Amino acid sequence: MNMTPRAVVIGSLMILAAVVFSVVIMPYVNTSKTVPSEIFRSRAPEEAAGRAIYIANGCVYCHTQSIRTIDWGLGAERIAQAGDYIQDHPILLGSQRTGPDLSQAGGEHPNDWHTAHFINPRFTRPLSIMPAFAFLGEQGIENLTAYVQSLGLMQADKRMVRQNYWKTASTDAYERGPEANVQWLHNMVPKGWREVPNPYPTTAAGLARGHKIYQDSCLGCHGPVGDGMGPAQPYIYPPPLNFTILKDRGISGGILYYQIMNGITGTAMPYFKRELESEKIWDVGNYVAVYFINQTDANAEPKGIDAAYEP
Amino acid sequence: MTETSQGFARKYATAIAFSLTSGFWMMVATFMGLLGATELMAPDITENIGWIVFGRVRPIHVNLVLFGFVTPGLLAAAFYFIPRLLRCELYSERLGVITVIAWNLMLTLAVITLAAGLTQGREYAEMIWPVDIMVVAAFGLVFFNFIMTVKNRTEPILYVSVWYVLAGTILTACTFALGNVIWRPDTGALTGIPDAILLWFYGHNVFGLLLTPLAAGVTYYIIPRACRAPLYSHTLSLLGFWSLIVVYTHIGTHHLLQVPVPTWLKVVAIVDSIGMVIPVMAFLINIWYTARGRLGEIHADIGAKFVFTGTIWYFFVSIQGSMMSLPQVQRVTHFNNWVVAHAHIGVLGFAGMIALGGLYYVLPRITGKPLFSRLLADFQYWMVLIGITGFMVVLTIAGLIQGQAWLNGETIYRVLAPIHPYYVARAALGLIIFSSAMIGFYNIIGTLFFNPGEAK
Structure with missing residues (x-):
């Protein structure tokens, strides 16, 4: 083949044109007709402003917005559909999960949790490697929070309604004083759970595990000594619980377990059931009971059949 | 060659200017990489300094490596060998130098705008419209200079290197304009899924139609x-x-196998990704058979040593890339540090090594004297080789830990602690690469301006 300049230049341009036709224009014909999915809605101006901040600060490099079919492990309840993205300009699918996927992040946490987390992510998540975003200022953080709370669109809206409803209820309980607050919190746990003691004995190994989990997940809000004065405390309302007020007020291993597992929607207390296995939740509950409440029901009756590994 | 120092500076002004550009921006680019790696290791080290928050450092690093270090390095060699292969003068050294000045302005503007948070938010297409225009214009000028040189040639036959340089520059000007949606200056993006398809068509062509050719x-x-x-x-x-x-132009959608794009497009992307074995092996067999039995000659020339090592990395990164396009492999490798390892092998191990090799091969031939320091060049070779090998090992391990843990049902948060040691090791390796860039720039400056060596 005689490779004249014309053959090289015109030839490669013609190939490129053909390829653009087949892998860009033909799919465009198909994908530009996508209809909105069942969760789709347009973004409010505040959310759009938050999205601009998300883009400007390169959040897309660490957070995907794309739940894959293989993401069962992340606990995602919904696989992404083309109709979710029809107004995303540009689309922010992302290519790395240095941090979690955010496509369904709206309503997972209340706004005050996000404020504390954006001021410094270590305030609520001690092991996080996300940058601090206090430099965005109050308005910037507010807009960014509005955007994150919109992720998941109409499904996120439903979760936000729930957050706001329980925010009112939990604030009301907190403002009625420690006695009433603790009673309210306990009453929100189903009766069966309230009556279950921690089924495992207190052991040095169990407390060591509980200590590690507490440091990795709890310390930012509840503080190193469990008095609710962690670094996130100034930003959170109702504030993180001071564990010492639980003593002699009907606390049980089951209540602690249930609250750690499911979180307390409306407050900054997240659920940990996707992050911690059952044993770890019992262990961190017992750590809190032993060290901060100074009252544990571990291994008390009724405890059912003894665990095989008990010493 | 017996030219005076002034003589070589005039004759190869563009190649010299691109060499300096490449050497300088390699330092900045690798420093940005080191900074980002450090932030992943110790996030509060730059707490609340907005313009170097990780999400702004990363695109600066990536764009500077692509358009500041590797591309100018390869172009420096091209501006040396194109006139020689065509047996004529470059069409215009003056135009070439103007191009390099514009190129540096463009890079400076890119750094300032990205640090200020002015970005279009699309991976590899972050730079805002005015910078995009400058990139397209710069590639247009480079192509114009080359094609006019081709026109003035006295050598009738175009050697294969000339094909690649002509195609690489003109096709990149086209795909860059297309991929950056240059007809929409405000956002530089399409909307929804078509934006993702176009973005990855372009994104992969940065490697396929620019760095590789x-x-x-x-x-x-x-x-x-x-x-x-x-x-x-x-x-x-x-x-x-x-x-x-x-x-190569067909495979961009292998980045989107888990995204709702048309299935036929995914099939095309996977099939062509496997088909990449053809161009890769045609090139490598050709080069390796040429070098068969002559490795001693290659070893004797530091430039050729860099280039040959780059071809070995090319083999590795290409076979790996073909494998990574398979959905079953992606179940583990997608979205984690495995891909970061792959990208570093490709851009630093393959294209970056060859860019450095090009510089060290042509600079002594431009000046007519040996390199300022062969020892430092060799030292840089080993630093880059150790750095990139380390990146590959460390980031691949981190990626496997992440991918397997996620498949096992772990959340992202639970896997942060296990991969932390690998982030530390990566930052340390980044320091080696950055140090090597400083040594390289020192050597380039020395070779051009403070060269005590005897003219050959």
Whole structure:
């Protein structure tokens, strides 16, 4: 083949044109007709402003917005559909999960949790490697929070309604004083759970595990000594619980377990059931009971059949 | 060569200017990489300094590596060998130098705007519209200079390196304009799923139609010259060139296999990703057979040594890339540090090594004297080699830990602690790469301006 300049230049341009036709224009014909999915809605101006901040600060490099079919492990309840993205300009699918996927992040946490987390992510998540975003200022953080709370669109809206409803209820309980607050919190746990003691004995190994989990997940809000004065405390309302007020007020291993597992929607207390296995939740509950409440029901009756590994 | 120092500076002004550009921006680019790696290791080290928050450092790093270090490095060699292969003068050294000045302005503007948070938010297409225009114009000027040189040539036959350089510059000007949606200056993006398809078509073509052709062009020039042997096969050159342009352009959608894009497009992307074996092996067999039995000659020339090592990395990264396009492999490798390892092998191990090789091969021939320091060049070679090997090992392990843990049902948060040691090791390796860039720039400056060596 005689490779004249014309053959090289015109030839490669013609190939490129053909390829653009087949892998860009033909799919465009198909994908530009996508209809909105069942969760789709347009973004409010505040959310759009938050999205601009998300883009400007390169959040897309660490957070995907794309739940894959293989993401069962992340606990995602919904696989992404083309109709979710029809107004995303540009689309922010992302290519790395240095941090979690955010496509369904709206309503997972209340706004005050996000404020504390954006001021410094270590305030609520001690092991996080996300940058601090206090430099965005109050308005910037507010807009960014509005955007994150919109992720998941109409499904996120439903979760936000729930957050706001329980925010009112939990604030009301907190403002009625420690006695009433603790009673309210306990009453929100189903009766069966309230009556279950921690089924495992207190052991040095169990407390060591509980200590590690507490440091990795709890310390930012509840503080190193469990008095609710962690670094996130100034930003959170109702504030993180001071564990010492639980003593002699009907606390049980089951209540602690249930609250750690499911979180307390409306407050900054997240659920940990996707992050911690059952044993770890019992262990961190017992750590809190032993060290901060100074009252544990571990291994008390009724405890059912003894665990095989008990010493 | 017996020119005076003034003589070589005038004759190869563009190649010299691109060499300095490449050496300088390699330092900045690798420093940005080191900074980002450090932030992943110790996030509060730059707490609340908005313009170097990780999400702004990363695109600065990536764009500077692509358009500040590797591309100018490869172009420096091209501006040396194109006139020689065509047996004529470059069409215009003046235009070339103006291009390099504009190129540096563009890079400076890119750094300032990205640090200020002015970004279009699309991976590899972050730079805002005015910078995009400058990139397209710069590639247009480079192509114009080359094609006019081709027109003035006295050598009737175009050598394969010339094909690659011509195609690489003109096709990149086109795909860059297309991929950056240059007809929409406000956002530079389409909307929804079509935006993702276009973005990854363009994103992969940065490697397929820019770095790979330019690096192949440099390799095709340097390896036969260093070996003093004719190229093994003209037919393989043809096969490698045309199949590269046909196949590489189809594969961008392998980044979107888990995204709702048309299934036929995913099939095309996977099939062509496997088909990449054809252009890759046509090129490599051609180069390696040319060098067969002559590795001693390559070893004797530090430039050729860099280039040949780059071809080995090219083999590795290409086979790995073909495998990574398979959905079953992606179940583990997608979205984690495995891909970061792959990207570093490709851009630093393959294209970056060849860019450095190009610089070290042409600079002594431009000045007519040996390198300022062969020892430092060798030292840099080993630093880059150790750094990139380390990146590959460390980031691949981190990626496997992440991918397997996620498949096992772990959340992202639970896997942060296990991969932390690998982030520390990566930052340490980044320090090696950054140090090597400083040594390299020192060596380039020394070779051009403070060279005590005797003229050959």
